[in-house]
Amino acid sequence: MNVFSGKTALLDFYNPDKNPPLPLVELPSHPFEGDNVRIYAKMLTLLPAGNVKSLPALNMLMRASEAGEINDSTEGLSSTLGAYISNKTSPQKMELLRFFGLDLTLFGGPAQVEPADVNGGIYAAIQDGMRPGWYNPGQYSSPQNSEAHVRWTGPQIHRQLPKINIFAAAVGTSGTMTGTGSYLKTVRPDMVNLGVFTAPGDRVPGPRPIDLVQTVDLPWQEVIDAAEHVSSKDSYRISLELCRQGLLVGPSAFICCDQPYQYISDYFTKLDSSYFPPIYNTELLDKDLYPYGVDWILSPSDAFRLLYPAHGLQTPPTSPTELEELKDIQEPLIHAHAMVIDLRSQNDFKRAHIPGSKNLDIQCSGSKNPFKNPGILAELWEVLRQALVPGTKDMSNKSVLLVSYNEEIAYVGCSVLRKEGVKAFALGGGFEKWKEAGLDAGTPTTRH
Structure with a gap:
């Protein structure tokens, strides 16, 4: 009768094994109707948590x-739940x-x-999850993430649509x-799994561009047979x-976590701040607001090719002789x-310094990694905006x-300029990596 009662009522309500299968709904119209293609949506938005x-x-x-x-009697569990998120998350989602x-x-x-990015929230959550008394589920690497769909989603879809040909x-x-x-492949070996990614350089809540999924530990590459890349506009x-x-x-279809919760702001209008958990690192709410690109950081060799294509040097000098010949060129090198x-x-x-470069002493941050210190990042971002x-x-x-003591400082500057x-672009590893690569690091006394 779909009634949940007793001490375990809420747990039973959330347990798919104690619920009827979620609806599978055929789309009323779509571009492939003329080819006799039938498309169904698995309505995972109808799960208890939505x-x-x-x-x-x-x-x-x-x-x-x-x-x-973890256990049900963990003291204070309800008051110590937290999320590590980007400061570019929308205010509406933060309120939610x-x-x-x-x-x-x-x-x-x-x-x-990427989960392996030591400057990001995912990596910080993994590290903090190792502390005594802390627990991080680790969705990017835990096999128990995908196991949920082997356990529930896959079997439901197969029971509802036993002749399925494509899963997207x-x-x-x-x-x-x-x-x-992976589950559907075990029961329908000839079916096709279609992985859908955000178009490169674009952003849709939930999915990612394919280059940001490469370091995810789950074996998705072994499962998909084809890939599509979709723009945010579409x-x-x-x-x-x-x-x-x-x-x-x-916008990411049935897997999107966001629904039109229309009245969240009203709670924040009618109740004072004591009713809501705090936000930490608030100095980033109005700083470091611009996008970043994963391809903006160049290795010393790639940076070299960017600066010196006019001389036909496709690779950095490989010997002291070649380097001296490069220094002897009288025309501007860059x-x-x-x-x-x-x-x-x-x-x-x-x-x-790199010959031909211009100095812009920002007098901020030194060699510290700004992504490890929100205060430094906020100050650096403002200084770079005013300077650049x-x-x-x-x-x-x-x-x-852009060249600095480390790539992170230059990376922030790239975001401002872009x-x-x-x-x-930012020089990967900072100026020392340029020198370690054996590239020219002239001074005013040795360069014209």
């Missing part, structure tokens, strides 16, 4: 409970998370990071595709069409459509290489 993420979360928590890592009782810790840098799912942490796709357009037809799905801006101190710049933006007219139609339309 989104597919509740399945791996439930499975990981159930397994952790079975292993004794706080509405459900999570305290938030903000991280600067790219909005979507957006890929973010890859749990849905890995688990559901994602939101189709989402709007489906919602108007009666299927309330987000290509006319390239520029190097060195952000280090004036004294360090005078001691050694006024000179962008001279950077038009140029590729600009916002202004400048094609900016």
Whole structure:
């Protein structure tokens, strides 16, 4: 009768084994109707929590409970739930998370990071999860993520649609595709699994561009047979069409965690702040607001090729003789459509620098990694905006290489310049990596 009662009522309500299968709904219209293709949507938004993420979360928590890592009597558990998120997360989503009782810790840098990025929130969560009394489910590497879909989603779909030919799912942490796709392959070996990724350089809540899924430990690459890359414009357009037809799905379709919670802001208007968990690193709420690109950081060899294409040097010098020949060239070495801006101190710049570069001593941060210190990042971002933006007219139609003590400082500068339309790059590893690569690090006394 679909009634849940007793001490375990809530647990039973969330347990798919104690619920009827979620609906599988055929789309009323689509572009492939003329080819006799029938498309069905698995309505995971009708789960008790309203989104597919509740399945791996439930499975990981159930397994952790079975292993004794957590237990129902953990003192203060409800008051110590937290999320590590990008400072570029929308205010609405931050309010939603706080509405459900999570305290938030903000991280600067790219909005979507690889799990292995030591500057990102995912890596920080993994490290903090190792502390005594802490627990991090680790959705990016835990096999219990995809196991949830082997356990529930895949079997449901096969029972409902035994002649399924193609399974498509957006890929973010890859749990849905890995688990559901691998299960369906065991019962329908000839079927095709289609992984759907965000188009490169674009962003849709939930899924990721394929280059940001490479370091996810789940074996999604072994499961998918084909891939599609979808723009955010198309994602939101189709989402709007489906919602108007009666299927309330987000821009990443059925796996999207976001639904139109329309009244969250009213809670924050009517109740004072004591009712809601805090936000940490609030200095990042109005700083470091621009996008980042994973391909903006160049190795010394790639940076060399960017600066010196006019001399036909496709690779860095491989011997001292070649390097001396390069130094003897009388014409300016840096290509006319390239520029190097060195952000280090004036004294360090005078001691050694890339020939032809310009010094812009920002007098901020030193060699510290700004992504490890929100205060430094906030200050650095503002300093770089004031120092770099006024000179962008001279950077038009140029590729600009930013150099600093480390790549992170230059990376922040790239974000600032890219916002202004400048094609900016950061020297990977900082200036010392350039020197270690055996590349020219001339001084005013040795260069013209």
